Amino acid sequence: MIPGRSATTVPLPQPIATGQSYDIEISVAGGTIETRIDGQLVDTTTGLAAGSGKVGFRQSNGDGERATVAAVSVTAPDGTVLLADDFTNGLDKWDSPGAVITGTNLTTTSCGGQPTDVLPIKTNAGTIYLYQSDVWMDAKANEALAKHYWQPLRFDDAGVILPIECGNSYQVTIPTGRPAILPPPPAISTGHAGYRTHWDVSGSLARAQTFTIPKSGKLTGVRFTSFQSGHPNAPVTLELKRVHNGAIGATVQSVEIPANQVSWAARWVGLRLDRPLPVQPGDQFALTVSTKSATGAYGIAYTDADPYGGGQAMISHDAGATWQVESNRSLHLEAEVTP
Known part of the structure; x- marks a missing residue:
């Protein structure tokens, strides 16, 4: 352990076998620490700025670390043995608990x-x-x-x-301070309370949220909360589709968002219409979320606590060919309607 640095984990050239004995050698030369197992170099740490150090053992805190040490020796560069212990006289010289803290x-x-x-x-x-x-x-x-x-x-x-x-x-x-100037609320929102995250949009699994237009105007854009997990190898696709009698229908517009433009934390991703779409109260649309990625997944934010009354969450297991309603669930979505 180096003061001021977190523990470092390095891959070993071969696995450590339970019950087998190994010779562990740690050498310090100037600002470099080298670690060898049975004579093979497994790690080099540089940039050490300490003038002295200690030799000791770390006690396991229930993390499964176990080791039996047969003997320890510390040797100076000139060959002088500074410490040698085969533990035949017990652990008294090693047992130095810190001050008791109350x-x-x-x-x-x-x-x-x-x-x-x-x-x-x-x-x-x-x-x-x-x-x-x-x-x-x-x-x-x-x-x-x-x-x-x-x-x-x-x-x-x-x-x-x-x-x-x-x-x-x-x-x-x-x-304290002055009241904030908040942006106007979106025309359509599935709410913000009780949401949690989940990630499974990948391959043939797609998700959708339907919504209802509350007023006459022009639909200009839709945004949806998403994120990436597990390094997807394809973009996430957002498609704005019309809904007729509860069924998802024709595509109005779509956008592909590359993985490197999707956050690892849950954030808005959006679809902005090239031309504002005239809409009337009661018109229904769906925003579908899918990807052709074979690795990783894209996420959603959903709530089962207070579902949005103007639409419903839907899921597809065949890349959007068919959709099933997820009862009493809403995905986090907002849409803008201008006069």
Whole structure:
């Protein structure tokens, strides 16, 4: 372990076999550390700026790391043996626990994640401090999908932080400043509450959300929340289609968005019509999402909590040839209708 650096994992030229003995050699020369297994170089680390170091063993914390060490020796460049131990006299010289720390745990669970930071926010009632926990989804490779838990910290009269409760919701005072100038709401929205992410749009699996025009005007564009996962090797295709009697019909316009233009985190991807399309109240359309990618997938944001009343989520398992309704579900979508 190098102070100030995270642990480094390197691939080995051959697997380590359980029950087999190996000679591990770590040599330090100037700013370079070399690691060898049975004489074969497996890693070189450079840029070391420490003048001294220690020899020790790391205790496993339930991560499955196990090793039996038969003997240890530390040798200077001139051959002088600085340390040699075959453990026949026990581990007394190695057992040096740190100072005992007493106190109160603020949280033993970090509210389902790992503690990340504390954000101070100035408000009309003074400064509040929001504790953040990074809820990494089962150590998945796409960290952009990690969720975040926020909770205002509480303090006692002496200013000591009180234990974190990990509640479901909290009231937070509005920050100071001038009211924001918000953009006008979209003409069509499936809402924003209760959404979660999922990724399965790949190959023959496609998804769609239908919607209803609420007013006369011109339909100018539709946007849909998506992201990529697992390195798709083809663009994601958005198609605006007409809907007749609940059935998805002819294509109005489509767009292909390359994978390198789709975020790893859930964000809007959009289809802007080349020519605004005149529409009337009650007209129905669908935005379909598909890809020819054979690897990875594109994602959706969906909710089953408060479905949009003007349309429904649909799924296809044959690249859009047929569609099935997903009852009581909405995909995250907005559309613009101008006068």
